[in-house]
Amino acid sequence: MADFSKYFLMKEPDVIEYARLKVPQKEWDADTMTCKEIGDGNLNYVFKVQDAKGHSVIVKQAGVSLRISEDMHIDTDRNRVESEILILQGKLAPGYVPEIYCYDTVMSTCCMQDLSDHAIMRTAMLEHKTYPKFADQISTFMAQVLMGTTDVVMDHQEKKALQKSFINPQLCDITEALVYTEPYNDEQGRNNVYPPNAEFVKEHLYENDPLKLEVAKLKMDFMTNAQSLIHGDLHTGSIFINDESTMVFDPEFCFYGPMGYDIGNVIANIIFAWCNGDVSEDLNFCKWTESVIVDVINMTMDKLGKYFDEHVTDTMCKTPGYKEYYLSTILADTSAVTGLELIRRTVGMANVKDLTTIQDEQKRTRAERICITAAIDYIMNRADKHCGKCFLNTLKDAVKTVDA
Numbered sequence: 350m351a352d353f354s355k356y357f358l359m360k361e362p363d364v365i366e367y368a369r370l371k372v373p374q375k376e377w378d379a380d381t382m383t384c385k386e387i388g389d390g391n392l393n394y395v396f397k398v399q400d401a402k403g404h405s406v407i408v409k410q411a412g413v414s415l416r417i418s419e420d421m422h423i424d425t426d427r428n429r430v431e432s433e434i435l436i437l438q439g440k441l442a443p444g445y446v447p448e449i450y451c452y453d454t455v456m457s458t459c460c461m462q463d464l465s466d467h468a469i470m471r472t473a474m475l476e477h478k479t480y481p482k483f484a485d486q487i488s489t490f491m492a493q494v495l496m497g498t499t500d501v502v503m504d505h506q507e508k509k510a511l512q513k514s515f516i517n518p519q520l521c522d523i524t525e526a527l528v529y530t531e532p533y534n535d536e537q538g539r540n541n542v543y544p545p546n547a548e549f550v551k552e553h554l555y556e557n558d559p560l561k562l563e564v565a566k567l568k569m570d571f572m573t574n575a576q577s578l579i580h581g582d583l584h585t586g587s588i589f590i591n592d593e594s595t596m597v598f599d600p601e602f603c604f605y606g607p608m609g610y611d612i613g614n615v616i617a618n619i620i621f622a623w624c625n626g627d628v629s630e631d632l633n634f635c636k637w638t639e640s641v642i643v644d645v646i647n648m649t650m651d652k653l654g655k656y657f658d659e660h661v662t663d664t665m666c667k668t669p670g671y672k673e674y675y676l677s678t679i680l681a682d683t684s685a686v687t688g689l690e691l692i693r694r695t696v697g698m699a700n701v702k703d704l705t706t707i708q709d710e711q712k713r714t715r716a717e718r719i720c721i722t723a724a725i726d727y728i729m730n731r732a733d734k735h736c737g738k739c740f741l742n743t744l745k746d747a748v749k750t751v752d753a
């Protein structure tokens with residue numbers, strides 16, 4: 350029987366033993382404990398352990414190589430980073446992240462609250478389910494965590510200590526490559542370009558120097574603007590949802606970066622959901638996703654502003670006009686990242702089912718072109734997107750351009 354004093358990649362029977370040992374507070378019924386690997390992400394192994402008495406836990410282990418590619422190796426310390434940030438986010442935004450019961454730096458494993466009464470949001474989006482409380486809830490989470498970790502409100506030395514402990518260079522390296530580089534040149538030959546769009550991608554991305562110039566500026570900003578402790582991968586696969594609640598998980602890409610990175614990721618992934626609904630002409634679903642785009646932008650900006658007013662400590666940031674300037678830079682970053690995420694998930698290495706499951710060739714080709722066309726506008730004209738409606742109009746304009 351393993352005593353878990355040395356790292357190894359666990360199989361289901363090991364995880365049962367692990368949960369029994371590390372999460373004793375669940376008072377397990379040992380004879381009826383079962384375990385299933387349920388992970389479908391790109392990086393880690395996720396197990397659900399339960400017993401017949403209704404106890405359950407999620408056990409997440411970081412493997413040495415990534416699930417998406419055996420050639421890619423990342424420090425298994427990412428599991429500690431993820432556990433520690435979830436604990437911190439739980440303090441800043443109670444009820445918006447799963448509870449961490451324990452984490453273990455030897456096995457690179459953490460045990461957390463089972464959220465089986467929620468669905469993974471991307472799965473729910475593929476079923477065209479709607480969640481009226483989502484925009485309000487995700488905007489509260491983002492405003493509290495993002496503004497709550499800035500120099501505007503935090504003691505600057507405490508902020509720098511946080512920045513140091515969440516430096517996360519290997520995971521940032523992935524984002525710098527997969528989001529900010531390869532979609533514009535395929536320099537590693539690992540882009541997944543849908544063949545009917547190969548010429549379109551060449552013309553609009555690989556040979557688009559003005560676009561590449563803007564992406565270069567954004568890349569350096571991503572790498573140097575230590576604004577907030579961001580989630581770093583806030584797509585619909587990192588969100589659990591049901592009618593009542595929204596819970597954010599999987600923050601292993603977190604680091605101190607521009608907060609527009611998180612907000613833009615949410616918007617882009619709602620646009621992917623919209624594309625999927627549009628293909629099957631699900632008007633009700635599309636209408637809801639459109640309202641989410643508008644509301645997430647407006648509510649998040651509103652709540653960031655309120656949080657700023659209520660918690661600002663830096664005396665210079667209290668200067669009249671600074672808050673408005675600060676928020677306008679966040680909105681521009683949000684627009685740019687909406688575009689970057691749309692592009693990288695369409696043509697890069699890590700794609701989204703919202704697009705890849707579209708069976709009809711013409712419809713998928715069109716959906717991808719809408720994403721790329723809107724994305725270029727979000728990036729190039731990022732300073733002009735002043736409100737939620739502007740974000741929605743960009744999508745609508747892209748549809749008209751592609752259909753013309």
Ligand code: SR1
Pocket residue numbers: 391392415417421523524527582699
């Ligand atoms: C190699 S990891 C590919 C992608 O999966 C993660 O969820 C991140 O989005 C990353 O870019």
Ligand code: MG
Pocket residue numbers: 390391582587599
């Ligand atoms: Mg993930």
